Amino acid sequence: MLYLDYAATTKPAEKVVDAMVSAMREFPGNPSSLHAEGRKANKRYNRAKKHIADLLGANRENILFTSSGTEAINFVIKGTHARHPDKTILVSTIEHTATKKAAEYLEDKGTSIRRIGCDKDGYLRIDELEKALRETDVSLLSLIYANNEIGTVQDARKIAAMCHAHDVKLHLDMVQSPLHEKIDLKGLGCDYASFSAHKFFGPRGVGFLYAKTKDDLDPLIHGGKQEDGLRAGTENLPGIVGTEVALAEAAKHVEKREEKIGILAGDLLSALAESSITWRLNGPPLDKPRLKNILNIGLKDLDADDVAFRLDKEGIGISEGSACSSGIIEESHVLRAIGVDDDHIGGSVRISFSHEQTKEDMERLVHALEKIVGNVGKKKP
């Protein structure tokens, strides 16, 4: 299969799998145990945590392991709310479902949530943010740094400075970022950042939260004293080791891989431009700050689910971007928030690739799209 759904998940690298299998064999002890097996596991755990922190420009004590990016996001949003129940939490209108639903959950319980809009490319409206920071008693802005649907990358430094001027903490959802930029968390100036290993050729079931300070967080999961008493549960050491290896590989190759991804993105858009397909790029153009491996393509008047189904039959896997909620299929709130018109929103598909693809793969996709577009059902009026 020509897999073009890297924003959904990536296949663990062989090095990662090998490291995890070795860790399962070599470190069977519980890192919390004080006997030799436990100490051996604890040493490995600490080494992995320190290495991960180093790779991100952070310190060991800033990293808190979780089971996923979603858990890390819930942790910071609900953990901050628990400390500041009377304050407002800000989110953008183009958040990942993890943030969107966590905010809606709190809102249903009576918490003040304020949503900051974005422009047509998905960049946060700075004037709206400034107004919200001025008018409201805010504890946290939770913002998707690199958007998982349209690729927009926010100006984190500027936004962090604005937040800090109002004594507000900034959480960045950086789940999509590690494969695409050398991350310097201190340099970005955020207070929290969420990550998920399976997005960068690591294992599923491992995420982590960067916390500049942990004073303002309540735990989400209670039990043992793991993760400095903030996230109970025996450490997933094989997964953590796999995450360490995956992140090190990502950091080592990021520049070269990103250069290739940029070329592939250009190849894909050129092939689309030369095709008979009527389309638009949802999100920013390639010359603006963005992830170049996530291209959201709006196919006029078509049904994205049908397009994805037919591409699957052709051996090409993409994302149709719909989600199930309360028994109905919802259109993308992200595309709606950036003002994608009715003619294109139902036919918008997400193509996400990696350095592993080729120009020929991009051409194959466009040829397949051309072939199926004539057969695809029109979207329901």
Next chain:
Amino acid sequence: MKKVALVHADGTVLFEGRPLEMPFKKEAVIEKSIELFDDDDPCIIHKSHVARHFADILEERFKSEKKDVLLLEDHPDIKAFLDIDDNASVTIRKTG
């Protein structure tokens, strides 16, 4: 294939619309959902995906038979997933 109609032998139109919205047997949907996802309680997305598979089977059959009308009695595998009277004589037609 944009639209299809299910027509009874007596001329009654039992359904006309998008193939995805044909009346599918609940049991057939669950059976296919188990085959595709091992999911015996499919959510709307899985149900919708199953419907696409059924619609695709139908579309491919129209193509292979090179016809715009099929008598369902001749295509028991298609009849098996449609929620129509098992004893009725029904045709399915491309109408758009």
